[in-house]
Amino acid sequence: MADYSFASDNTAGACPEAIEAIVAHNAGFTSGYGTDHVTAKAADLVRGMLDADADVRFVASGTAANAVSCAALCRPFEAVVAHEHAHICTDETGAPGLFGHGLGLVPLKGASGKIDPAALDAALSQPDVSYRQSPAALSLTNATEYGTVYSVEEIRALTSRAKAKGLPVHLDGARLANAVAHGFDIRALKALDIDILIIGGTKAGASLSEAIVLFDKGLSRRFDARLKQAGQLPSKGRFLSAPWIGMIESGAWMARAQHANAMAQKLAGLMPYPIRHAVQANALFVDMEDGPLEALRAKGFFVYRFTDGTVRFMCSWATTEESVERLGAALKAVG
C-alpha cells in the first residue's frame, strides 16, 4: 500500500465524505434494487446539482455505465461515433460490443481528446449502406482522456451536428467533476441535448459508483430491467448511492475535484518535460524518453505511457502537495 500514486485517479481510496455516508446509511433495513430511500435521496441530489429533471440510476462500473448507455441508444447493426482515444474505444475491452450485441464504434480524430467537428461532419455525411454500421449515436467525454475540458460551446457544436442528423448523445463524465472544477457549468448540460450522461463518482472520490442520468426519459421504460439483466442492479443499492449523498451534500464532489486539478497545476509548474496537452483537469501528459521514465519508476513513481505515446501523470482527491513536490524533485533528478 503506497502513500502516493500518479498512475491513475482510481488508485486512491474513497474520500472521507463518501465513506462516512456509507457508514451513516448502513443502519436499518431498506427495500432492494435501487428502490430504497437512500437511492431516492441521492438521485434528488444529482438532479439538484444538474438543476434538471431526469431519471438517475447508480451502477458499480463506469465501463458498464457507458456500454449499457450505448446499447440503449443504438441497435447492433449501427455504430457509436466517438473520439478515437475515448475510453469506450481503447480501454473497455469492447464492452459496447458485448452489451450492444455487436454494436460498432467509429473512431474520430481530434486534438487533445476533443472530436474535430470536421471529422464528425465527415462521419455523419457517409451514406447509409447495408454493409456498414452507420452512426447512430455520438459519445463525448468531458473532461477528455487528455485532461482537457470541452467548453459548453464546443459541446454544443458537436451535439447540434449529431441532433441535426437524428443521433442521440451520450456523455461520458467519468471526470465530469474535474471539468466542472475547471469552469464547465454543470447546469448547462440540461440544455445541451444530451440523452444519457454518466457522472463519475469513483474518480471523484466515491468508493465505486457512477450515476447514469437519463435526460431523455423515453429511455427510462424498463431501464431497471435493462440494468438487472446487465448485472448492474445490485440488491443493496444504498452502497452505490450513499457516497453521492455524502459528496454532494458536503460539496466534496466539487471541492475534491478542485483539489485534484490544483495538484495537476502544481505538478505542471514543477514539470521539467514538455507538456503535450493543456492542463485543465487533473492530468498531465508529457514527452519523456524511456530512460528517465524507467529511472522515475525506479524511484517508486509508477506511471504509464498513454495511447498517444506521452507519459501520463494523474492527480486525485487524495494527492498531497507533498507528494507532488516529491514527484517534482524526482522528475528533476531523472531529467
Place this chain on the structure above:
Amino acid sequence: MADYSFASDNTAGACPEAIEAIVAHNAGFTSGYGTDHVTAKAADLVRGMLDADADVRFVASGTAANAVSCAALCRPFEAVVAHEHAHICTDETGAPGLFGHGLGLVPLKGASGKIDPAALDAALSQPDVSYRQSPAALSLTNATEYGTVYSVEEIRALTSRAKAKGLPVHLDGARLANAVAHGFDIRALKALDIDILIIGGTKAGASLSEAIVLFDKGLSRRFDARLKQAGQLPSKGRFLSAPWIGMIESGAWMARAQHANAMAQKLAGLMPYPIRHAVQANALFVDMEDGPLEALRAKGFFVYRFTDGTVRFMCSWATTEESVERLGAALKAVG
C-alpha cells in the same frame, strides 16, 4: 428506513465486520482492477476457507456472477440445466441469455428447490439434435431458493451425473454461508467436481460483493478481460474485497449466517401457519391466505408470495430476536 424486514435477506445493511474492513482498507493508494493487495489477501482468505487452490475474483452483483459463469461454461447454442425455481431461471431477467448470447435454460423439477436426480437423468439423456439447445452445464444452488440445504452426497449425486456426460458444474452459493451454518462442509466443495462456485457476500452481510471461485483454473485465462468487458472489474477493487477480509478473519461470515438460521428456527417455533419446506437455512415458506397476508402487511410486515405460492419470510444477520417475536405476535393476531 425500517428497523426490521422479513422480505429478503438483502434488506439489511452490511454487518459491522464488513463495514469496518472497508474503512480500514480505504487508506492509501493501491493498483486498480483487482490487482491490489487487499483483493489478493481476500482471495487468500477465501481459498483458506475452502481449503482449496482456486482462482478467486470479486464482483458487485450475484446476477452478473452467475451469468458470467454460465457464459464461461457454455456456448450460445447450448443450455444450462437448473432447477426450475433457481434464481437464474426466475429472478435474473434472462441475464444468462444476455451474457451467454442466447444461451438457453433447461428447467428441472424437484422438491423444495433440489433437483430431482431422475429429472436430471432425463434431461441428460436427450439426444443432441440441431434444433434444440442441448445441456452443456449443470447449475446448482445451495442453500436452495426454498431454504433447504443439499448434503454433500446429494450434490455429488447430481455433479457425478453431469460429469459422466461431460458437463461442467456451476454452484450458486448466494446463501452458501447459510448452508454451511446448517452443517454443509465447505471444505467438501473442492472434491465435488464444481468448476465455478459463487460465494455470496451480500446476503451473508457484506455491502455488495460476491466471490467467483474458479476451481477449474483452465477458465482463468483472460478471465479479467471477460469481467472487464462485462462491466464487473471496477477500478477500486478493494471495495469489493475488503468486506471479505473483515468477515472471514473475524469468523463473521459463518457466525452471522448461524444467527440468521437461528432466527429462522425461532420464527418456525412461533409460526401458526403450515410450513411447506424444511427450515434448514434462513427462510420459511408458509401456506397463508390472502386475507391474513394483507393483514400482516398492514401491521408493517411486508413479505412476498414466492414462486410456488407460499409466503416467504427471510431472516438475515440483522434480524433481531425481538423483531422475530413481534412478527410471531403479529402472525398470531392475523391468523
Place this chain on the structure above:
Amino acid sequence: MADYSFASDNTAGACPEAIEAIVAHNAGFTSGYGTDHVTAKAADLVRGMLDADADVRFVASGTAANAVSCAALCRPFEAVVAHEHAHICTDETGAPGLFGHGLGLVPLKGASGKIDPAALDAALSQPDVSYRQSPAALSLTNATEYGTVYSVEEIRALTSRAKAKGLPVHLDGARLANAVAHGFDIRALKALDIDILIIGGTKAGASLSEAIVLFDKGLSRRFDARLKQAGQLPSKGRFLSAPWIGMIESGAWMARAQHANAMAQKLAGLMPYPIRHAVQANALFVDMEDGPLEALRAKGFFVYRFTDGTVRFMCSWATTEESVERLGAALKAVG
C-alpha cells in the same frame, strides 16, 4: 432418395414453377444484395397478393426470418409471447435469444396450437418488474404447428389484446399458404395489426426462401443493414426472390398448398388411428403406440412423434395420391 415422405413438408424439392423461375431469372447481370429487379418484382407480387403496401425482403431461412423479426420488435431484457409449441419456442435452437441478445420467450398454453386468449390476458397483465423479462411482442403462427388454422376473428382477438398493451405482433406464416388454402383471407392480414409477417416459401414449394413483410414501415430503416449483419442478405438475391415470381404469377403458391391440404384430407379418410387435432392444413397428428409406429417405419414410412406425443404426418405439394394410398394401406396393415 425416396419417392415419398410424410416426415415433413420440407422433404420435397421445389415445385416446377419455382425451379423454372430460378432458371428463367438466372440470365444476365443484376445488382446485388436484394437491389435487383428480380427481387423488386417479387416484392411487388407479394404486395399484390396481400393487397397491401409493405416493405418486403427475402431470406434463406425461416429460423432467421423469425429471429430477426423478434429482435426487431423487442429489446434483450424483454420477451416474446408465443404458443408453447410455436416453432420459435421448440425448434429453432434458441435463435430468438441469439439474434435478440438474450431476448426471452413466454410460452402460452392453448388447444391445438392456438394461443388461449385467457392465457394471453394473464401474461399481459403481469406487472413490469425488474427481475423478469416482460412481454414486448406477440408471436402467432398460422397455420399452427398442429395443422389448425386461426380464423381472422381468432387472430384479431389476440392481436387486439396485444395492441391494447402496446405490443407489436409477429406472424410466423411458414405455412401461411396452407392456411389460405383452408380459407383464411390473405388480404385480411393488412387490417390485423400485424407488424411483421413471415410468408413461407420453402414449405409452399420454393427452394429456400421466406418473405419478410414489414407492414410497419417504421421498422424498415436500416433493415438491410440488419439483414446483412445477420448473414441474411446474400449477394445474389435473385435466387431467393425468383421462386416467388414463379409461384405467385402461376398461382402455384396457392394451388400447391391446396393440393397439400387435400392430400391431408385424403389421408384423414384412410387413417385408422384417432386424429388429435382438426385437419385444416397439411398435417395430421394421431395417437399411435410405439409398436405400430415402429412397424410403419419398417415399411419405409418414417414419421416422428411430435411435441405433444402424437405421431405427425405431413403432406406437401409433392405428395401424390398414390403415396397417400400406400401409406393408408400400410397404416391399416400395422394397426
Place this chain on the structure above:
Amino acid sequence: MADYSFASDNTAGACPEAIEAIVAHNAGFTSGYGTDHVTAKAADLVRGMLDADADVRFVASGTAANAVSCAALCRPFEAVVAHEHAHICTDETGAPGLFGHGLGLVPLKGASGKIDPAALDAALSQPDVSYRQSPAALSLTNATEYGTVYSVEEIRALTSRAKAKGLPVHLDGARLANAVAHGFDIRALKALDIDILIIGGTKAGASLSEAIVLFDKGLSRRFDARLKQAGQLPSKGRFLSAPWIGMIESGAWMARAQHANAMAQKLAGLMPYPIRHAVQANALFVDMEDGPLEALRAKGFFVYRFTDGTVRFMCSWATTEESVERLGAALKAVG
C-alpha cells in the same frame, strides 16, 4: 437486366453446371437440414478437391460463414486479427461482432491486401491486459480483396506465427477458386494449419452457397446446432449443396475461375489507367480520376471506388471477351 457488369463478381447469375445440378437434384424426397444424400455427396466432393479429411457444411451467405467461424474460434472478450481491408473488417456490417457477441477486430496493415508479417508480429506481441481484446484468431483472405494471391509460403509465414502463439486460423476463400486458378495449390491447404476454411461458391458460379470446411474436427461438435441457431441450416439443404456437385464434378469450379482470371488479364492488357495491384485473380484496381469514372459510368459501365481509393473492375465466370473489349474501348474513350 444488363448483359455485362464489372461492378462485382456477384452480379452474374449461376453458371450452367450449377443450375443444372440444382434441377437434377430437385427430384424426389430427402431428409432435411443438411442430412440429405445430396449434401453428403457434395461434402465428399469438397473433401476430394482438398485431398483432406474435414467436416463440411454449406451455408447461404459468406458473411454468415465468416462470422460464424470467427465466433467458433474466439470468445467475446477477444479479437480476430485480419487485414485492415479484409471483408470481415470493411463489408460485413460488423457481423463478427453480432455472431461473436462483441468479438473485436484488430486490423493490420499490408501491401495489396496481404498482411505484413511484421504487423502480425507486432499485434501478437502485445501483452494480455484486461482492458483490451487480445488476439485469439488469425483471419486470412485468399485471393485477397485486391485480387492478389498469397503463395503457400506466404500463408505459412502467417499461420506459423499464429500457431506459435496458440491462435487458430480462419481462411476466407470467397475467391479461393480464383487463387487456385492463379496457381495456388488447393491440396496444400490441409498442411497449412488452417482450422476453418470458407470456400466461395457464389462468386465461383454457384447460386448462393459457401462451404464451411472444418479442418479442426474438434469444432464439429454441435456445429449443426450452431448453424441452426444462426439461421444457417435451411431445411432444404440440397439447394445449397447441389451446385457444388455440378461445379466440382464438371471441373467448372476451376475452369470458370480460370476464365474469370483470363478476362481480368485481358482487361489489364487494354487498361489505359495505372494498375495499382498485381492482377493475379479476377480483379483490377486502377487509379482513375472522378471525371473519367463518371464518363465511364455514363457509358453504362458502373464500377466503384474501393477502400483504397482505386477504381475496381471485377470479372466473373460470366464476363465475355466481347464485353471486356467494349469496356476497353470505353475506357480508351473516356481517358
